Amino acid sequence: MATPLTADQLVRALRAEGLTVIEVPGWRQNNRNHKGDWGPLHGVMLHHTVTPKTMSAVSMCFNGSGDLPGPLCHGVIRRDGTVHLVGYGRANHAGSGDPAVLQAVIKENYGSRPPATRHHQGSKGAVDGNPHFWGFECENEGDGVDPWPAVQVEAMVRASAALCRAQGWTEKSTIGHLEWSDWKSDPKGPDNVVSMPSLRTRIATRLTHPANWTPGTTPKPPAPKPTTPAGDTMPPRLTWLTRAEDLTLIPGSPLTLYWTSEPSDGPGQHGDGGSTFLQGALYTIELDLEFSGLDGNEYLSVRTLNLPAAGGTPVPGGSVEVDGRGDGTSLVKRTLTLTGRVTADSRLAIEVTTQGATATLEYARVQGLSWAL
Ligand SMILES: [Zn+2]
Structure with missing residues (x-):
């Protein structure tokens, strides 16, 4: 009951x-x-x-x-x-x-x-x-x-x-x-x-798994430390994920974005509806957002979340506010640059919350480079 x-x-x-x-x-x-x-x-x-x-x-x-x-x-x-x-x-x-x-x-x-x-x-x-x-x-x-x-x-x-x-x-x-x-x-x-x-x-x-589990994946064992010859540097990896279906954002109700397409390397484990994408890396990525429904005095707050792989409380990054636009109907496009570090035992996700009114997120993309820690 x-x-x-x-x-x-x-x-x-x-x-x-x-x-x-x-x-x-x-x-x-x-x-x-x-x-x-x-x-x-x-x-x-x-x-x-x-x-x-x-x-x-x-x-x-x-x-x-x-x-x-x-x-x-x-x-x-x-x-x-x-x-x-x-x-x-x-x-x-x-x-x-x-x-x-x-x-x-x-x-x-x-x-x-x-x-x-x-x-x-x-x-x-x-x-x-x-x-x-x-x-x-x-x-x-x-x-x-x-x-x-x-x-x-x-x-x-x-x-x-x-x-x-x-x-x-x-x-x-x-x-x-x-x-x-x-x-x-x-x-x-x-x-x-x-x-x-x-x-x-x-x-x-x-x-038996957390809610954001993707079938076919198991929690990764700790990655072995890359043995990089002294003086050498690991080449950066490209991250490129998009989602194009409309998402309704409810005021005050945080939503973790999930990614439906991974253009950089075809079908992969990040492009199938999962929300987390980087692990054990330094990153600098651009986040493109397109949304409608917010007036000029309303806004979307965006922040990164470091989600511990073993479960537990996500660690949020700093929040960035993206203002809506006058009539509440026109599309707002914004690009944010996110730079940070995600440890080997957690994974990165992006959370958005509208403040003031229901909004529609029409498109989102992350694209950028990361370097293994
Ligand atoms: Zn029936």
């Missing part, structure tokens, strides 16, 4: 897990709280949308479909792995299900699957799941043939893990709609990628 996260906590938890989160305007007030309870929360439920590849399911899930009013979930996970928040509060997604499943989720005491559901649609004894589950609708045709992109499945794992982590649950608090209601089939896939036992295994693995 858990108190629902606030909307801000929900956004923070998802972003901390490295997800690209898009806040659909009005999502915080979009709910069905006037129709029934919201909370206590017991778990996370995954669904598929049954929508064609060419269609965005975001507005359908915000507004509703047919005679089912929206929101139809809290977040839509698109095929590209982005998470679009469409509702906060009670949502029409879980519907009625088996009380034995609810108990198994609350106790987190089942094996690879919760007990088989026995309550058919409309039967007495079924329990309303809408107060008790966070819901994600995942774009897929739902025919068992339509493939699930790896980036989307990874986002499903991360979104579920983010909520389990923030609410204090294990992976067993995440179930599929098909495990709740025996006439449902979602999420359904052509192979094992979206079977709930396999998703739960991945969520469990993720929960």
